[in-house]
Amino acid sequence: MELNNIENLLEKYENGETTLKEEQELKNYFSQETVATHLEIYKPMFTYFTVNQKETFTKTVPLKSKKTISYKWISVAAVAILLLGIFFNTPIFQQEDDLGTFDDPMTAYNEVVKSLELISNSLNKGTEKLGYLDQLDAGMSKVGYLDEMETKTKIIFK
Amino acid sequence: MTQAEFLNIVIPFKDKIFRLAKRLLVSREEAEDATQEILLKLWNNKTKIEEYKNVEAFSMTMTKNFCLDKLKSKHAQNLKIVHSNYQDKNTSLQKQIELNDSVNWVAKIIENLPEQQKIIIQLRDIEQYDLDEIAKMLDMKNTAVRVALSRARKSIREQLTKTHSYGAK
Structure with a gap:
């Protein structure tokens, strides 16, 4: 009875008409120790299929995300650090914003005059130093004689 | 992801x-x-x-x-790789050798099938995919897959019978 069934299944199998379930039945049948002698020819076929199902891929695959992404973020971080550095070092940040105001316009005027005088005084100090430039000029004109000397030595050598 | x-x-x-x-x-x-x-x-x-x-x-x-x-x-490139690493593990029993041997024969027979039949046998008999799935994977019609499958199975069986009877004689 069972053998009959298997034979029927085999015929269907060869015509490609069996379902996956029926094929599993065939595989089970042929995985037995003993099968009917006239069907023995099918045994290696089904054994091969069953054995082959178990082969596995053992190599590991190196999965890396693209490097460009990390570079992008590094540059972003660098810019952020740079901006933070500039921000905290600016004199504006270190100065106190509230300098105070004067209520009386007269005192305010006096203060302004005082500070302007201070500025002009120190400016004059600077210009006094510039007076030395005259002496430099005199020195330079003396150096000018060297040129004359050179022309004269040239004449001599000629 | x-x-x-x-x-x-x-x-x-x-x-x-x-x-x-x-x-x-x-x-x-x-x-x-x-x-x-x-x-x-x-x-x-x-x-x-x-x-x-x-x-x-x-x-x-x-x-x-x-x-x-x-x-x-x-x-x-005219470069064909022939590489057969089928293993015989147990050699103690005559029957097992024979079986192993014929299992190897199956491998060799499949190796000689046309590529399309090879793929279909692999997908159906080993990986057990639905015929419809195979048809989609290979971009073929369901019936065409069935025909190729049937042909492949028959030729495996025929060649197995041939080698078997050859050994018996």
Whole structure:
């Protein structure tokens, strides 16, 4: 009875008409120790299929995300650090914003005059130093004689 | 998509990719390389993976195409790799040797089948895919797959009978 069934299944199998379930039945049948002698020819076929199902891929695959992404973020971080550095070092940040105001316009005027005088005084100090430039000029004109000397030595050598 | 998520998607069918590649390329090393290549391609296109309805079927189609391309370039270079690493593990029993031997015969017979039949036998009898699924993977009609499958099965059986009776005489 069972053998009959298997034979029927085999015929269907060869015509490609069996379902996956029926094929599993065939595989089970042929995985037995003993099968009917006239069907023995099918045994290696089904054994091969069953054995082959178990082969596995053992190599590991190196999965890396693209490097460009990390570079992008590094540059972003660098810019952020740079901006933070500039921000905290600016004199504006270190100065106190509230300098105070004067209520009386007269005192305010006096203060302004005082500070302007201070500025002009120190400016004059600077210009006094510039007076030395005259002496430099005199020195330079003396150096000018060297040129004359050179022309004269040239004449001599000629 | 993180690496773990990707692996979760890929793990169930990575062996199937490998076995199909091995069926077509024969050599184990070549098949490993091909599998690695396919997985890397999937990884690089991981953003698109979610759009595919059936990643597994898509990967099998990819594997098939990749291996066939590889074979084509091999033929063009006139370089054929013949690499048979079928193992005989137990030699103590006569019967087992015989069986092992005929199992090897099956491998060799399948190796000599036309490529399309090879793929179909692999997908159906070893990986147990639905005929409809196979038809989709190979971009064929259901009936065409059935015919090729039937032909492949018959020719395996015929050649097995031939070698068997040859041994008996």
